[in-house]
Amino acid sequence: MHAPVLLKEVVDWLGPKENENFIDATLGEAGHSLEILKKNGPKGKILGIEQDQEILAATIKTLNASDYGHRIILVNDNFVNLKKIVADRNFSKIKGIVMDLGISSWQLQESGRGFSFLRDEPLIMSLAGKKGLTADKIVNYWSKPELERIFKEFGQEKFAGRIAENIVLRRRVRQIKTTLELVEIIKKAVPMNYERGRISPATRTFMALRITVNNELENLQIALPQAIDVLEKGGKLAVISFHSLEDKIVKHFFKAEEKKERVKVLTKKPIMASTQELQINQRSRSAKLRVVQKTI
Numbered sequence: 566m567h568a569p570v571l572l573k574e575v576v577d578w579l580g581p582k583e584n585e586n587f588i589d590a591t592l593g594e595a596g597h598s599l600e601i602l603k604k605n606g607p608k609g610k611i612l613g614i615e616q617d618q619e620i621l622a623a624t625i626k627t628l629n630a631s632d633y634g635h636r637i638i639l640v641n642d643n644f645v646n647l648k649k650i651v652a653d654r655n656f657s658k659i660k661g662i663v664m665d666l667g668i669s670s671w672q673l674q675e676s677g678r679g680f681s682f683l684r685d686e687p688l689i690m691s692l693a694g695k696k697g698l699t700a701d702k703i704v705n706y707w708s709k710p711e712l713e714r715i716f717k718e719f720g721q722e723k724f725a726g727r728i729a730e731n732i733v734l735r736r737r738v739r740q741i742k743t744t745l746e747l748v749e750i751i752k753k754a755v756p757m758n759y760e761r762g763r764i765s766p767a768t769r770t771f772m773a774l775r776i777t778v779n780n781e782l783e784n785l786q787i788a789l790p791q792a793i794d795v796l797e798k799g800g801k802l803a804v805i806s807f808h809s810l811e812d813k814i815v816k817h818f819f820k821a822e823e824k825k826e827r828v829k830v831l832t833k834k835p836i837m838a839s840t841q842e843l844q845i846n847q848r849s850r851s852a853k854l855r856v857v858q859k860t861i
């Protein structure tokens with residue numbers, strides 16, 4: 566089961582009350598949604614958006630087994646279509662939106678799609694299943710400069726050039742099909758004491774591939790203005806990011822919107838996990854929560 570990150574903080578900032586409506590733009594295993602549903606009854610609803618069909622199927626079961634299934638509208642879509650999703654469902658009077666970016670523990674550990682460098686799985690890494698762009702298409706067909714660029718830009722990987730070079734050399738011999746094959750190629754490209762052993766040598770490359778496959782940064786940039794648009798005046802948007810590039814996008818967007826007097830930034834500094842949460846949930850280490858309130 567996925568342990569929702571910054572759960573209490575998100576619920577405290579959004580402050581759900583009786584009969585209010587919310588959007589969970591990254592439903593996942595519904596950890597944040599279930600907590601909001603406990604507070605916005607008896608008639609308040611949640612519009613839950615999830616791009617990954619498989620995780621959504623599992624979450625539907627969880628929700629049906631709970632007391633709250635009838636108050637959540639589920640949509641299998643990408644949050645880049647937020648405005649259209651809201652309009653199509655006639656969902657209104659939206660008091661708050663939560664976006665908990667990235668992937669959930671289920672995707673990492675159970676999906677079999679190669680998100681984890683610890684498991685031997687096919688290199689898919691897509692939230693949309695096997696269709697469209699996948700990680701194996703990138704490593705086997707993208708040019709060396711393109712590989713180097715994404716490892717540098719999205720992974721902030723200082724050995725991007727050497728990793729790209731090794732990938733290209735290997736694929737001349739045979740296609741790279743699995744996560745562990747890729748991990749071995751990366752390990753051979755970086756020094757023995759990579760990051761002084763603090764993280765796996767594959768961490769940054771895997772992160773860059775996932776971001777690229779799912780177009781994560783661009784999606785976020787497209788969705789944030791839509792989130793402000795659909796909120797009611799006084800409504801709040803809470804975004805949890807796990808990556809410095811994501812956090813930068815959120816921070817700059819919030820600042821620019823505040824300048825336009827469309828929102829008030831409620832968190833001058835990002836909210837981070839408490840020491841207590843850090844001890845029990847590894848994923849919370851890099852989590853940053855920022856919240857704005859719509860003022861027009």
Ligand SMILES: C[S@@+](CC[C@H](N)C(=O)[O-])C[C@H]1O[C@@H](n2cnc3c(N)ncnc32)[C@H](O)[C@@H]1O
Pocket residue numbers: 567568569570590591592593594595596597598614615616617620642643644645665666667668669692784
């Ligand atoms: C960190 S998890 C959310 C966990 C959730 N808050 C919970 O407590 O269970 C992020 C979820 O958002 C989904 N997701 C990521 N990008 C998305 C997008 N662009 N549109 C819709 N869902 C997305 C992922 O598939 C994943 O299930």
